Amino acid sequence: MKSNIVFSICLFNLLLVFCRPLSATLLSPIENVPLSDKLNALNKNEQSPLMTDSISFSTSDSIAPYFFADEEIGVQYDLLKAALDSKNIAIKEIVHAPNLRAQRLVRTHKIDCMINTPDNVAGLFYTQSLIEYKNSAFYLSKNNLNIEKISDLNTLSVLGFQNSKQYLGNKFKDIANGNPHFSEITNQKSQVVMLFNGYVQVIVLERRIFEYYRYLLASKLDTSVAVTEVSLFEPAQRKIACHDKITAEEIDSAITSLKQSNRYQDILELAEKNYYQPQTKTPSQ
Template identity: 35%
Template sequence: MQCKAFAAPHKSIQLLAGISKPPFIMPGDTGMQIDIVKAAFAVSNYDVKFTHVPLSLHMRVYKRRDIDGLITLMDDKTELGLYLSQSYISYQNVVVTLAKNNLNIKQVSDLSKLRVAAFQNANLFLGDNYASVVSGANGYIEIADQKSQLALLFTDRVDAIIMDVNIFKYMLVELQNRKKYLNIYNKEVSIFPLFEQNNYVAGFNTIELKTLFDKGIADIKATGQYQKIVDSYLKTHPL
């Protein structure tokens, strides 16, 4: 008599994630980060459920609810008492200009005389030197709606915008796919990576989950699944 093989039962864990930030986190529990985390835990037959709250509320919610861990943590957050994973995602803030303007931005101080639209609270995240340079700049603004940053740049109302390079690529392709906007957004750009890359980790309440996650990330990178997820959100664009 032949024995029937049974698949290992799926287990479920609950993680905290931030609110929508395409392409990293998107409505409906999708997005580059969400899909990477799901795929990593799927290696060990875990299903992941997400609770979405602003990053500023993560620790408060984590302490009050039955949560197994948090994603999108800086890799130096050892004081939280969580078991921190290896880095699994990176954000890279850059300066973007229109190529036709022939701007050559080599250092943060070069921004002082330009009209710049940065992401909200950029002066808190991009270092003391950056905060000092932009604090006295008349043409500097910070905007919560990042699509508005692109609109300002491509209509020549600012000289430069500052945002994560993957968010920029994702939003640009999305806008170019709308025919009524094609003539506005179909312009060559220059990208200047002035800022350090920020590496993010996940934090878990047990070392077992941390170990499974690290193993899963290594596995999906080795098989190419990790890169396929990234590529699926970053459609090719000649930047």
């Protein structure tokens, strides 16, 4: 009887010897790893572990009919909202600011993303283009300016939108830098006013923006006089850039979904029909 008890105790101790290293081997890699490392390991196995539910944006001050500072409407606003809606992402806010400040807000992480970011801004992550802008040179037809190429702007008084030298290519940048009569302005409405008042010979502006302000100013200026538009620039892709890579990827995916739907073309067709002129109403969603 006593020998059986001794044998049982020895057997139990022997089992403990073999089991203890096994337990330690199984537990230590998990228990000794910091929580942050565990989360990082999980993140590697998931494409987007924490989906963004709202995103803040910055964009230009004067950008009607693409965005309006005091209304949730506009060609580009409706495209952006439709894209984000497809992924259940809300627009947290849109801050309107001059181009350079709008960019700085993103680079300093005060805002998530900038709409219509110039190419190759260091440290930012880009989406595909949401829409294309068509920038042109406009002058009063009665002035008979002979403008056929960008270099023809070299001796004329030209007023561009702010940071236009960064948006319109190196050839335009070189001409603008060498022309003492070239300047930029933040307010695009003022560009149109200065053209029709004869203060400048040429303005460089996006086509839909020019037509919007031409219509808006009709009660204050004679904007019915003939204007010549010269298409000197290729259609410009308008991308969104974010300080966070995952956010940019989510927006890019949302834009892809929108472009594959009928809604994308529907909004562009509304723009072609001047739906976003001042007298129009918000399109139905």
